[in-house]
Amino acid sequence: MISSLYSLQRILFIYSNVTNVFFFHSLFIFSILFFTGRRKGEVLALSPNDVKENEIVFNKSLTRKTLDNSTYKITSTKAEKSATSLICKPLKKELSTYEPKGLFYFGGEKPIAENTLTRAFNRYCLTASVKPIRLHD
Numbered sequence: 001m002i003s004s005l006y007s008l009q010r011i012l013f014i015y016s017n018v019t020n021v022f023f024f025h026s027l028f029i030f031s032i033l034f035f036t037g038r039r040k041g042e043v044l045a046l047s048p049n050d051v052k053e054n055e056i057v058f059n060k061s062l063t064r065k066t067l068d069n070s071t072y073k074i075t076s077t078k079a080e081k082s083a084t085s086l087i088c089k090p091l092k093k094e095l096s097t098y099e100p101k102g103l104f105y106f107g108g109e110k111p112i113a114e115n116t117l118t119r120a121f122n123r124y125c126l127t128a129s130v131k132p133i134r135l136h137d
Helices: 008-016 025-036 038-043 090-095 114-127
Strands: 055-058 060-061 074-075 083-086
Touching: 025 038, 025 055, 025 083, 025 090, 038 060, 038 114
Parallel strands: none
Antiparallel strands: 055 083, 060 074
16 A cells, blocks of 8 residues: 655655665755755755755755756746755754765756656655655745
8 A cells, every 4th residue: 555644754764765876865855855845946956055054045946947948047936035944853964964066965066857856756655655746846
């Protein structure tokens, strides 16, 4: 039976099923999404300077919908406001083991594609027999 309940225990169960090292960084992205409730584009647009010791500043968003044929653009958030989310203890513990490398907190010099993130999440859910939910756009 596939459950649609997303508790902390369920998220940890999904994490325990991650075996692909290539997508291992997505666990940190899922942690930020789960604990802050922010949109995918806002999390994928984070730079190392946005993640502080006790808070994360969300003041931009990543979009792949461009008019000039560029691969991505960094824009304002959907609400066009800057927001700060406090880092809770479980998220702080998770992020303490992550080392950002490059312009983007996740992905390095280029941002991770939203499709890559969605595929990884769906794969983890399937492996853990958890019904996938839509990640916040």
